[in-house]
Amino acid sequence: MARQLYELVGSDDRRFSPYCWRARMALAHKRLEAATVPVKFTDKEKIAFSGGKTVPVLVDGPNTVRDSWAIATYLEDTYPTTNSLFGGPEGRALARFVNHWTDLALQPALFQAIVGDIYDVVDADDKEYFRETREARLGRSIEEVRAARPEKVAALKGVLTPLRMLLAEFPFVSGAKPAYGDYIAFGAFQWARSVSPHPVLKGEDAILAWRERMLDLYGGLARSVPAFDDAA
Amino acid sequence: MARQLYELVGSDDRRFSPYCWRARMALAHKRLEAATVPVKFTDKEKIAFSGGKTVPVLVDGPNTVRDSWAIATYLEDTYPTTNSLFGGPEGRALARFVNHWTDLALQPALFQAIVGDIYDVVDADDKEYFRETREARLGRSIEEVRAARPEKVAALKGVLTPLRMLLAEFPFVSGAKPAYGDYIAFGAFQWARSVSPHPVLKGEDAILAWRERMLDLYGGLARSVPAFDDAA
Numbered sequence: 001m002a003r004q005l006y007e008l009v010g011s012d013d014r015r016f017s018p019y020c021w022r023a024r025m026a027l028a029h030k031r032l033e034a035a036t037v038p039v040k041f042t043d044k045e046k047i048a049f050s051g052g053k054t055v056p057v058l059v060d061g062p063n064t065v066r067d068s069w070a071i072a073t074y075l076e077d078t079y080p081t082t083n084s085l086f087g088g089p090e091g092r093a094l095a096r097f098v099n100h101w102t103d104l105a106l107q108p109a110l111f112q113a114i115v116g117d118i119y120d121v122v123d124a125d126d127k128e129y130f131r132e133t134r135e136a137r138l139g140r141s142i143e144e145v146r147a148a149r150p151e152k153v154a155a156l157k158g159v160l161t162p163l164r165m166l167l168a169e170f171p172f173v174s175g176a177k178p179a180y181g182d183y184i185a186f187g188a189f190q191w192a193r194s195v196s197p198h199p200v201l202k203g204e205d206a207i208l209a210w211r212e213r214m215l216d217l218y219g220g221l222a223r224s225v226p227a228f229d230d231a232a
Numbered sequence: 233m234a235r236q237l238y239e240l241v242g243s244d245d246r247r248f249s250p251y252c253w254r255a256r257m258a259l260a261h262k263r264l265e266a267a268t269v270p271v272k273f274t275d276k277e278k279i280a281f282s283g284g285k286t287v288p289v290l291v292d293g294p295n296t297v298r299d300s301w302a303i304a305t306y307l308e309d310t311y312p313t314t315n316s317l318f319g320g321p322e323g324r325a326l327a328r329f330v331n332h333w334t335d336l337a338l339q340p341a342l343f344q345a346i347v348g349d350i351y352d353v354v355d356a357d358d359k360e361y362f363r364e365t366r367e368a369r370l371g372r373s374i375e376e377v378r379a380a381r382p383e384k385v386a387a388l389k390g391v392l393t394p395l396r397m398l399l400a401e402f403p404f405v406s407g408a409k410p411a412y413g414d415y416i417a418f419g420a421f422q423w424a425r426s427v428s429p430h431p432v433l434k435g436e437d438a439i440l441a442w443r444e445r446m447l448d449l450y451g452g453l454a455r456s457v458p459a460f461d462d463a464a
Contacts, residue, residue, distance in 0.1 A: 084322075086322060087319070087320045087321065087322030087323060088319045088320050088322070088323060089319065089406075089407040089408060089409075090316075090318060090319030090320070090322075090323035090326075090327075090406045090407055090411050090413070091319060091320060091322035091323045091326060092407060093398070093402045093404070093405060093406055093407035093413075094322075094323060094326035094327060094329070094330065094405070094406065094407075094413050095322075095326060096398055096401065096402065097326070097329075097330060097394060097395070097398045097405065097413075098326065098329060100393070100394035100395075100397045100398055101333065101394040103394075104393050104394050104397075105337075105394065161332070161336050162329060162332035162333040162335075162336050162337065163329070163332075165332045165336075166325070166328055166329045166332055169328065170325045170328065172325070173325060173326070173329065174321075174322045174325055174326065175321040175322050175324060175325035175326075176321060177321075179322050181322070181325075181326050181329075
């Protein structure tokens with residue numbers, strides 16, 4: 001098979017990158033198979049051919065595409081007749097808004113709640129790299145942020161309210177059926193359950209119920225990987 | 233004409249409700265004419281027939297619809313062949329996410345920056361009502377929040393980043409053409425320019441450029457009303 005998805009890996013073959021999960025789910029949505037190639041944070045030379053330093057990277061025959069949004073639009077435009085990821089031009093732009101909100105509001109809030117748990121599961125070779133880069137971003141030690149977890153989870157809850165209200169009305173972010181807007185937001189929660197034994201979603205949460213539906217998709221694709229059973 | 237839109241009015245016939253602007257723009261998008269009926273905050277009996285206490289209320293022949301989102305979906309479903317407001321089911325659900333984000337993140341941040349200016353332009357009959365209800369919501373006096381305007385504008389800037397990044401890539405929130413996702417977000421900025429002489433958007437801001445495109449739509453519909461020329 002000529003299709004390969006390069007994705008981040010931690011210890012125990014844990015695939016925890018939220019961006020890589022967006023690509024993995026988009027490929028499954030399009031019914032496109034791809035072999036996954038694990039890449040550690042400190043394995044940058046493995047993806048140097050892509051021209052960038054981050055995963056996901058998709059190699060599709062002669063084409064190399066890096067960046068999760070570029071991969072999604074590439075798949076939609078290259079395979080337009082199979083299951084649309086956006087449902088048209090309006091859906092494409094609006095999904096891009098969900099993408100920016102997830103990157104700039106949801107994931108930073110979630111990162112604060114799970115950073116200590118990520119540190120625990122990154123590959124041994126990556127721990128020093130992870131600590132240096134993330135503590136620079138946090139402006140504090142990983143341990144200090146970890147100790148503040150209860151406040152971080154409470155702050156996350158407020159950030160999630162627009163998503164929670166949406167999912168109380170619609171079964172999926174994209175309406176009656178899942179599409180790329182769902183995979184963007186789902187990547188964040190799959191990231192959390194891949195690294196953290198502590199639930200960030202609890203009880204009768206519409207987001208939790210949706211996450212379970214997402215885990216069931218494509219034969220339980222996202223449920224079948226190393227992760228924590230964190231449903232409270 | 234049998235179609236009427238009840239909307240909030242301030243002094244000088246100022247129509248400043250962000251929710252009413254969503255409805256006004258949605259009607260224009262569908263090329264549907266409607267007479268507007270001004271309603272003050274303390275004029276609740278005028279809209280009692282709707283079963284609610286808030287505007288917008290749309291009366292369309294035999295049908296009465298209240299709440300801006302209900303009006304948008306009513307218009308889309310009742311007049312499906314003219315200019316779609318959503319571009320399909322994915323676009324409808326994703327626009328609802330923009331709606332919740334606007335209500336829960338954008339508008340509360342904007343409200344903090346402009347609340348003193350809103351107080352200045354509400355109808356004289358409404359000032360006492362406005363002060364009581366808004367100070368209860370703020371937990372502080374209008375004057376105290378107004379004095380903190382610089383910090384409030386700075387906080388707003390961070391909240392707007394996902395929208396700003398989207399509009400740096402697409403001419404409209406909904407892609408190549410405006411649709412309901414645009415009207416939701418635009419309502420907030422039209423609210424601001426209807427009440428405040430102080431710009432909340434400055435310089436080379438992609439949001440400001442988009443707002444100008446929105447003001448040009450439908451023969452300058454939103455530009456032609458009493459408002460401040462707040463472009464910095």
